[in-house]
């Protein structure tokens with residue numbers, strides 16, 4: 001196959017940041033995706049309707065009219081269910097994001113005990129507002145590689161049981177336990193999958209030395225987990241869809257004695273996913289994953305228009321706008337046309 005033309009895709013999990021970084025990164029996402037679920041973990045986080053509207057305006061002013069940011073509310077211990085409901089009714093918030101406090105970048109204001117947000121979850125269940133989840137426990141006694149699987153057992157199973165009509169997206173899944181849990185769960189539960197968790201296992205963190213640009217959260221896992229996540233992603237199941245988790249950090253913040261978690265994969269995101277679907281002989285499932293399963297789960301219309309990927313080797317540069325992109329220095333076999 002020399003080219004793929006498919007319905008315009010969306011990115012159901014992205015960090016667009018703010019200020020100068022926003023200006024650098026948004027064009028890469030807007031070039032490929034019609035819409036994106038924008039994560040609220042700014043500093044300070046996006047917790048108010050006014051804050052979300054202002055942030056949305058800043059994104060649109062950089063991205064232009066052909067890209068629609070879908071905003072999320074950052075859940076805290078003190079979240080006000082009325083404010084959530086009002087923001088959802090006004091069309092500002094599509095979803096709310098659960099960060100267990102301390103689990104990842106800018107999660108210090110996150111939730112310390114799931115019971116603190118039970119009233120918010122009840123409201124969201126009632127009004128049909130989606131819950132996006134960073135699914136890792138923060139218990140220091142739990143090995144960092146087990147934090148996703150333990151979160152499923154200790155927290156997520158309870159949420160799905162206690163709020164049976166709540167739609168839940170387990171973000172950036174990394175383990176066979178997560179893939180299995182989502183596959184077996186009711187239709188209210190789905191998952192996003194990143195390019196890096198399809199391409200890399202945890203060996204990539206130590207390939208010839210310490211590799212900060214392969215470091216993200218949840219951290220890369222063993223090969224058996226990568227294979228399970230890949231299988232889920234290319235399965236054609238409507239429960240699994242595209243969410244890059246593109247998470248740019250300044251180069252010096254990555255290449256540091258205590259480097260930030262996050263991989264900037266936006267510049268070649270579609271090419272990266274296409275490579276995986278091709279390797280798995282599943283290109284016929286790519287459009288569903290990239291352009292159909294997400295909007296159907298979110299209850300949003302499918303996009304009009306198409307995007308074309310052409311077979312063509314391109315060398316991924318060492319830096320893009322001063323940031324180190326995923327696949328830097330590698331040759332990738334596809335190119336977004338136009």
Ligand SMILES: NC(=O)N[C@@H](CC(=O)O)C(=O)O
Pocket residue numbers: 015041104105106134215216217218245247248261262263
């Ligand atoms: N994925 C990451 O490693 N980092 C994300 C936060 C997140 O999605 O957990 C970030 O905001 O930098």
Ligand SMILES: [Zn+2]
Pocket residue numbers: 104134135171172217218
């Ligand atoms: Zn996360």
Ligand SMILES: [Zn+2]
Pocket residue numbers: 013014015039245247
């Ligand atoms: Zn993320």
